[in-house]
């Protein structure tokens with residue numbers, strides 16, 4: 001988008017960068033700058049995966065960068081926590097006080113200090129370098145960064161040996177694509193381009209998702225299974241592959257482990273059984289199995305939505321086993337892609353310097369259960385440093401998270417670009433740079449290119465990069481190891497193993513491709529201990545878990561509760577990315593208000609009209625939003641689109657008021673989509689008289 005009139009060519013330059021957001025596409029950016037002002041931001045047309053196209057969200061990045069509410073100076077709290085009342089302070093005042101307070105805590109017990117960060121930027125430098133060095137040297141608690149992908153990621157590790165899979169560009173040559181748990185049009189746009197190319201060449205696209213998404217609308221078929229039943233579907237597909245002998249016996253024999261056991265397990269899942277569990281017609285499963293068993297090449301684009309339930313790890317293992325049964329891996333357009341991040345030789349030891357722990361083994365806090373951890377009086381958290389994350393909005397059971405952040409005895413520092421829900425609870429808010437204002441280097445999880453991000457603009461106001469802040473804190477605390485003096489360009493250079501990427505090419509064109517085979521598992525070579533696709537995992541069995549994938553029912557099975565008869569999932573609103581972009585006016589205008597999609601039958605049974613204000617509730621809390629009576633919802637399942645900032649909601653809550661802190665079977669991940677609720681219409685006059693919460697009246 002253009003913000004100011006074009007300048008003359010003589011003063012104009014273009015700067016290459018990378019989209020920092022938590023999205024598989026990791027687009028290459030080009031920013032046109034004149035006299036220190038960004039004129040235009042676009043996708044790099046020379047980068048094959050980006051092809052010059054950005055999504056709606058990031059094409060508004062200049063609006064976000066120039067946002068009138070950008071935080072431009074350090075702030076110190078001067079009112080009750082949660083109300084967002086702050087006064088400006090100098091950087092020196094803020095950093096001196098923060099360092100002194102952390103020092104005092106560290107002298108007694110450094111584990112009372114906890115970092116909290118995730119993928120607010122996916123950059124390796126601003127996301128996981130100087131910050132980790134600082135906390136390692138301090139001896140602070142470690143953070144288990146589980147909130148998105150660890151169930152599926154670790155499941156893939158137990159099955160294929162890592163987050164590895166097909167190269168995304170070869171989906172264009174597949175003849176059948178199962179888009180499983182992914183609204184690609186909204187959250188994996190550049191994969192969708194390949195899927196469309198395949199379809200134009202005659203491929204069949206099948207969307208497997210409880211919600212009838214925009215992607216489901218465009219596919220040839222939609223399998224609207226109940227949340228948390230994906231493993232049952234995968235096992236029934238295996239059943240059909242076995243009974244019809246649509247198996248690649250040679251591939252199974254040479255390149256897999258545990259076939260006799262998996263065969264026995266899968267034979268317990270005839271389509272009729274799975275149909276009852278999944279809530280889909282038996283014939284649909286039979287037909288899907290036939291298509292998968294008889295079409296070559298067949299590819300699966302799996303995404304992380306399906307693993308946010310109790311059995312998410314097992315489900316990912318079951319689905320990841322399918323291509324080895326049919327030998328789909330033999331062709332470059334066959335196999336599966338959940339994440340490509342395991343292909344990147346990231347040198348995390350060099351970036352993060354765990355050696356600075358010097359033999360100490362601090363406790364580990366799971367970021368999913370931060371709500372409980374903040375209320376733990378036996379092992380208290382006394383200081384939290386939050387960056388690249390907005391836990392008050394995005395962590396589950398958010399009523400508990402917010403009350404934990406509201407503790408007056410908790411010292412909380414937030415590095416942020418905007419005054420988020422979490423920043424409202426901070427003692428200090430430190431203004432952070434955006435992707436246009438700092439250096440970074442990026443791996444990806446939806447393709448296999450490395451991208452360099454060069455700063456296009458000077459930081460606005462007094463905004464500073466994360467690396468600068470942690471360097472300054474380290475200096476004030478007397479950390480004198482030379483690694484605390486590394487500048488951001490040096491960090492970029494150290495991010496990948498020596499010689500593994502072409503850095504000269506990276507600098508010259510902004511991206512460089514990993515050197516990988518086209519069909520990495522055509523002849524086995526899985527990075528598992530056995531070198532095979534491990535249907536049976538000795539490593540899982542050694543942990544006391546089932547060594548074979550199975551259907552693990554939800555904690556909160558759809559239809560199992562009389563009080564809370566509806567299952568709820570909380571997929572992202574199309575114009576938001578987690579809780580980013582919610583404050584961009586033009587994007588929020590498209591989304592309108594927090595919505596709950598509900599099927600017409602469920603709405604009618606409750607007297608709920610389209611657009612009515614509803615109360616969604618369960619034992620953990622309640623959340624008010626607007627009903628969207630929608631064909632996107634199947635009967636019995638509602639969708640609370642996220643992730644709205646709580647203070648921008650109708651009652652100062654968001655959908656995470658209802659989600660639980662329980663963890664997945666594998667990977668200690670969140671179970672956002674394993675949640676039952678009841679919904680009722682709100683009498684509008686009563687709602688108007690209801691008192692607003694503190695967060696609701698925050699500025």
Ligand code: SF4
Pocket residue numbers: 019020021023024025026027054055056057058059189190577
């Ligand atoms: S599609 Fe994904 S990577 Fe590309 S600009 Fe949008 S958020 Fe960024």
